[in-house]
Amino acid sequence: MINTNTPMGYHIGCATNTNDRFRASSGGVGTSIIRYLLSLPDYGTSITFTFDVTSCMYVPKLIYSEDDINICGSIYQDIDLIKFVKENIQHIQGGMVITCAPCQVVGIRQLLNRNNIKNFILSFCCSGQTTIEGTWQYYHFLGIKKDDIINMQYRGNGWPSGIQIWLKNGNKIYHDNYTEPWRTIHLSGLYRPKRCYYCKYDTGRNADITMADPWLDKYKNEKLGKTLFLVNTEKGQCIFEALSQLNLIESHPSDYNTYAIAPKA
Numbered sequence: 001m002i003n004t005n006t007p008m009g010y011h012i013g014c015a016t017n018t019n020d021r022f023r024a025s026s027g028g029v030g031t032s033i034i035r036y037l038l039s040l041p042d043y044g045t046s047i048t049f050t051f052d053v054t055s056c057m058y059v060p061k062l063i064y065s066e067d068d069i070n071i072c073g074s075i076y077q078d079i080d081l082i083k084f085v086k087e088n089i090q091h092i093q094g095g096m097v098i099t100c101a102p103c104q105v106v107g108i109r110q111l112l113n114r115n116n117i118k119n120f121i122l123s124f125c126c127s128g129q130t131t132i133e134g135t136w137q138y139y140h141f142l143g144i145k146k147d148d149i150i151n152m153q154y155r156g157n158g159w160p161s162g163i164q165i166w167l168k169n170g171n172k173i174y175h176d177n178y179t180e181p182w183r184t185i186h187l188s189g190l191y192r193p194k195r196c197y198y199c200k201y202d203t204g205r206n207a208d209i210t211m212a213d214p215w216l217d218k219y220k221n222e223k224l225g226k227t228l229f230l231v232n233t234e235k236g237q238c239i240f241e242a243l244s245q246l247n248l249i250e251s252h253p254s255d256y257n258t259y260a261i262a263p264k265a
């Protein structure tokens, strides 16, 4: 059921699997939900993202088992997931659990519904995407050649973490989240997809569950991460309760006022 009104609940919590929590973007709630749904007979397919060395960018990939989830944090690279789902619709087995940007939720939901594919959609509070050229410009500013990169992450591996780049020569480069030169690249708007300029969907309220970082004083010393999340639909509520009962996530209630100030852009 699509719900554009008030969320059914605001929560702050994390995965009880500390490895997932560490590797995830915030508290690993997104990964826990995907893991759990893929373990159910109703959901056979999800999407993960892997770093492709040849093209030097993240590419989406259909997966059919929780063992194939590549936990790599939030990806600040614009990826056309509606197109990807459309082109791969015949490869979807059973129901699908997918994470996508708020502006992609309705399109993906309609596509899956029209093809009678059961779906559970996660989204996130979105401060705007960056085209791949923005990341390539970032490497350029740092004096790194694309050919020398074997992997990178924008987030994950602790909280709030930052950009991590692994080079062929064994060196690793690390820059805290939202520091230079990424900050300038983001703020310049030069690498922002046009649609982000008139976006009205940045809270992802049409998804079953929406996730965000709790950028609050209370969590400033947090090292593993917590996820602030909104349960938007009855389906979302059901899954949230199941995960809590199975002790796959732990959480406490939050509220609108906290949500209104926490996910700083």
Ligand SMILES: Cc1cc2nc3c(=O)[nH]c(=O)nc-3n(C[C@H](O)[C@H](O)[C@H](O)COP(=O)(O)OP(=O)(O)OC[C@H]3O[C@@H](n4cnc5c(N)ncnc54)[C@H](O)[C@@H]3O)c2cc1C
Pocket (backbone or CB within 6 Å): 023, 024, 025, 026, 027, 028, 029, 030, 031, 032, 034, 047, 048, 049, 073, 074, 075, 076, 077, 079, 099, 100, 101, 124, 125, 126, 127, 128, 129, 211, 212, 213, 214, 215, 227, 228, 262, 263, 264, 265
């Ligand atoms: C582009 C972008 C901008 C964001 N901006 C904000 C913000 O301004 N404020 C804020 O509070 N939070 C923002 N978030 C959300 C936040 O970074 C975390 O994703 C969220 O808190 C969930 O954390 P988690 O540890 O529970 O999720 P995880 O357990 O890490 O799971 C997240 C899931 O999202 C998937 N994912 C990652 N990147 C993408 C992507 N680009 N498209 C589709 N799926 C993806 C992963 O594959 C994974 O399955 C943003 C996320 C993204 C991707």
Ligand code: SF4
Pocket (backbone or CB within 6 Å): 101, 102, 103, 104, 126, 127, 128, 129, 193, 195, 196, 197, 199, 200, 201, 202
């Ligand atoms: S800011 Fe809006 S249009 Fe841009 S990626 Fe996020 S949800 Fe989509």
